[in-house]
Amino acid sequence: MEVDQMQRQCLDYTKSLFLEGFLDGQFVQLQQLQDENNHDFVVEVVSLFFEDSERLLNDLTFALDQKSIDFKKVDAHVHQLKGSSSSIGAQRVKNCCIEFRNFCEEQNIDACLSCLQQVKQEYCHVKNKLETLIRLEQQIVAAGGSIPTMEF
């Protein structure tokens, strides 16, 4: 495939992620921070997000599995996840977290468990999407092209 075809494919894929609500404008902020001095910035931040989220999701699973649930602790974990997902532009994960926090406040166990499942699913979706996007971008760079960015 020619570089410009790859770039078009990459841009179309990125656009679809925005249209489907997986990513929001904050992700574009991240892309714009990438430069010659730090051309792996997006990959670095996204990798940190994956590690951090997986740890938080494990902690949440553990916290909600207890006989006596400490909702303050659960809320603290969700707050962290909401923060990081918001900072990288993972919109759906962030929105899930907002809902989750409401149920923590209500101390509604069933709703919290349901939210946990939802946030895990949304995290898996966005992880797959971001990994695909990064792969596409790396193919372009390997072929000597530059990563196309969206105007937002």
Add this chain to the structure above:
Amino acid sequence: MAAPSSSNWVMESPHVPHVLAVDDNLIDRKLVEKLLRNSSCKVTTAENGPRALELLGLTSGGQNTMNGRSKVNLVITDYCMPGMTGYELLKKIKESSVMKEVPVVIMSSENIPTRINKCLEEGAQMFIQKPLKQSDVKKLTCQLMNCEI
């Protein structure tokens, strides 16, 4: 040259601003660091209030790891942190004789007017809504260096 006052951010001589960024969230720390570096700042990060106070030389018996060698021109801190909140950190800085002139900026993902007012009343220079964007940081550093956008 006007004497520094709490409303005057301008550094006395043009040099690279040194910013201390405090946030318990790893991703947010990485982001704020990059945003500040892109605005030509030197950055030191801390993951909590006590560590920040240590770095500022404000803990009794603590080592002055930054003062003398490299003065901090701005502190930017998250509000919601376990243990010591950004508000408590702000208070401690403003109560100190050495560091009270240093501008402190508070960041938060939550837009709560009482929270914002409380921080401004305690002497915070500015309140920024998270997630942080390049335009937020540019505005901040421009004020610090008194340049026109």
